[in-house]
Amino acid sequence: MSQQPPMIQITNLSKAYGKNTVLHDISLDVPQGGSVALIGPSGSGKSTLLRCINLLEEPSAGSIRVDSQVMEFGPRSQRPGGARLAGFRAETGMVFQSFNLFPNMTVIENVMAGPLYVKHVPRDAARAQALELLDRVGMAHKADVSPSNLSGGQKQRVAIARALAMQPKVMLFDEATSALDPQLVGEVLGVMRDLAAAGMTMVVVTHEMAFARDVADTVVFMSGGYVVEKGPAHDVIENPQEDRTKEFLRHFHVGRN
Amino acid sequence: MSYQWDFGLVWHYAPLLGTGIEYTLGLTVVTSVIGMVIGTCLALCQQSRMWFISVPLGMVSEVFRCTPSLVQLIWCYYALPIVLGITLSPMSAALLALSIYGGVFYGEIFRAGLRSIDPGQWDGARALGMTSWTMMRRVILPQVLRRMVGPMVSQTVLQLKNTSLVSVVTVPDLVYQGQMVASATYRPLEVYTTIAILYFLILFPLTQLSRLLERRWA
Numbered sequence: 424m425s426q427q428p429p430m431i432q433i434t435n436l437s438k439a440y441g442k443n444t445v446l447h448d449i450s451l452d453v454p455q456g457g458s459v460a461l462i463g464p465s466g467s468g469k470s471t472l473l474r475c476i477n478l479l480e481e482p483s484a485g486s487i488r489v490d491s492q493v494m495e496f497g498p499r500s501q502r503p504g505g506a507r508l509a510g511f512r513a514e515t516g517m518v519f520q521s522f523n524l525f526p527n528m529t530v531i532e533n534v535m536a537g538p539l540y541v542k543h544v545p546r547d548a549a550r551a552q553a554l555e556l557l558d559r560v561g562m563a564h565k566a567d568v569s570p571s572n573l574s575g576g577q578k579q580r581v582a583i584a585r586a587l588a589m590q591p592k593v594m595l596f597d598e599a600t601s602a603l604d605p606q607l608v609g610e611v612l613g614v615m616r617d618l619a620a621a622g623m624t625m626v627v628v629t630h631e632m633a634f635a636r637d638v639a640d641t642v643v644f645m646s647g648g649y650v651v652e653k654g655p656a657h658d659v660i661e662n663p664q665e666d667r668t669k670e671f672l673r674h675f676h677v678g679r680n
Numbered sequence: 681m682s683y684q685w686d687f688g689l690v691w692h693y694a695p696l697l698g699t700g701i702e703y704t705l706g707l708t709v710v711t712s713v714i715g716m717v718i719g720t721c722l723a724l725c726q727q728s729r730m731w732f733i734s735v736p737l738g739m740v741s742e743v744f745r746c747t748p749s750l751v752q753l754i755w756c757y758y759a760l761p762i763v764l765g766i767t768l769s770p771m772s773a774a775l776l777a778l779s780i781y782g783g784v785f786y787g788e789i790f791r792a793g794l795r796s797i798d799p800g801q802w803d804g805a806r807a808l809g810m811t812s813w814t815m816m817r818r819v820i821l822p823q824v825l826r827r828m829v830g831p832m833v834s835q836t837v838l839q840l841k842n843t844s845l846v847s848v849v850t851v852p853d854l855v856y857q858g859q860m861v862a863s864a865t866y867r868p869l870e871v872y873t874t875i876a877i878l879y880f881l882i883l884f885p886l887t888q889l890s891r892l893l894e895r896r897w898a
């Protein structure tokens with residue numbers, strides 16, 4: 424059996440803000456098509472780790488590989504320039520808790536922004552692809568409205584389509600449903616579930632334990648900037664080994680679905 | 681004790697005042713445009729993380745913000761040539777002082793505009809793989825510029841009023857020409873009334889425009 428290299432490979436990654444180290448020597452592999460859920464208490468470094476994967480935050484040390492692009496950080500590595508950073512980020516899609524849609528563009532223009540302005544795809548092709556993606560997330564009927572007229576769940580589905588438009592190798596989700604009214608959470612989780620089922624490599628920061636258990640194949644529990652426990656999703660959620668994981672999961676009532 | 685108003689004489693000197701208006705408007709346009717360029721550079725440089733750029737520029741800004749523009753103008757005309765060992769015509773000194781003064785304030789408007797943009801917008805643009813320039817052009821500036829238009833027009837109104845200071849270094853703007861006409865006619869009341877009305881006629885539409893733009897775009 425030939426072993427494929429992991430799609431995401433994080434090696435000995437550390438991140439400090441001044442003297443405050445918020446990620447300690449983290450190593451994590453995500454195989455092609457795998458989906459990892461990052462869970463942990465507030466301030467444990469989940470967002471920081473996720474933002475390091477697409478270099479929205481610059482790691483202090485360690486290396487990150489996504490598919491064939493490798494970035495090394497540390498005192499002996501040269502800091503990557505703007506163009507290299509942009510090229511690296513263009514291959515990873517990211518979805519934020521606060522959507523971050525561009526208010527100066529319509530819904531479809533948001534989805535076309537990456538292909539048009541980063542990849543320089545012809546407008547017709549960008550538009551056709553955007554319509555297809557909006558259809559996939561159930562938002563084609565809102566293509567020409569301003570994002571400010573959408574509900575939170577609709578905004579987030581557009582944001583997912585916008586990230587997918589770059590045809591990323593991996594998708595990163597930072598609490599994509601935390602800002603949503605409870606009745607809107609399902610529609611966004613549904614889109615994410617479909618993506619995982621379609622074989623997208625995903626890293627998902629979430630407080631939805633049922634989602635972590637049922638959709639992710641691996642769960643990583645972080646605390647204080649360390650990876651405390653990681654393993655098959657069902658095992659970690661249902662039968663945690665570490666005390667801190669047990670303590671954390673006690674706060675959640677993980678329903679069946 | 682009733683004063684006999686007589687605008688006839690002032691009318692006689694209309695061409696002189698016309699020249700004054702040309703200088704006033706010309707100075708306003710030129711110093712505003714240069715000021716906006718300086719302001720843009722200031723705002724972008726002060727965004728930069730390189731302290732040896734942002735700190736000195738911040739200090740220059742503070743000097744210009746915390747001294748009256750009349751003093752700056754006089755200093756540029758009388759002191760600067762001695763410091764640098766050059767000669768400056770009244771017009772060059774006026775352009776220099778007013779442009780930098782405007783630049784500092786236009787820069788502040790631009791900076792406030794950039795600060796008012798939700799940091800998530802930068803994240804969103806970067807995450808798509810946009811370079812700084814693309815992000816500025818496609819995402820940030822279109823949002824900043826709309827919010828900036830109102831304050832920019834207000835600043836340009838101030839800029840136009842500030843041009844009245846250049847008369848002290850003998851640049852023939854509207855005020856300077858007015859002084860000429862007043863001493864020629866011995867009719868200062870009529871002359872300065874006329875000048876006030878002329879300024880008002882130029883500036884009132886501008887302030888209305890700024891109010892309209894602010895209401896529409898803020």
Ligand SMILES: Nc1ncnc2c1ncn2[C@@H]1O[C@H](COP(=O)(O)OP(=O)(O)OP(=O)(O)O)[C@@H](O)[C@H]1O
Pocket residue numbers: 440445463464465466467468469470471472
């Ligand atoms: N820009 C920053 N400057 C300084 N410290 C930061 C910065 N961003 C994050 N931190 C610190 O890093 C630590 C980890 O933050 P992070 O946002 O990654 O946590 P998190 O696990 O995502 O928490 P939450 O569940 O609340 O989102 C926190 O202690 C935070 O205060």
Ligand SMILES: [Mg+2]
Pocket residue numbers: 469470471598
């Ligand atoms: Mg977070």
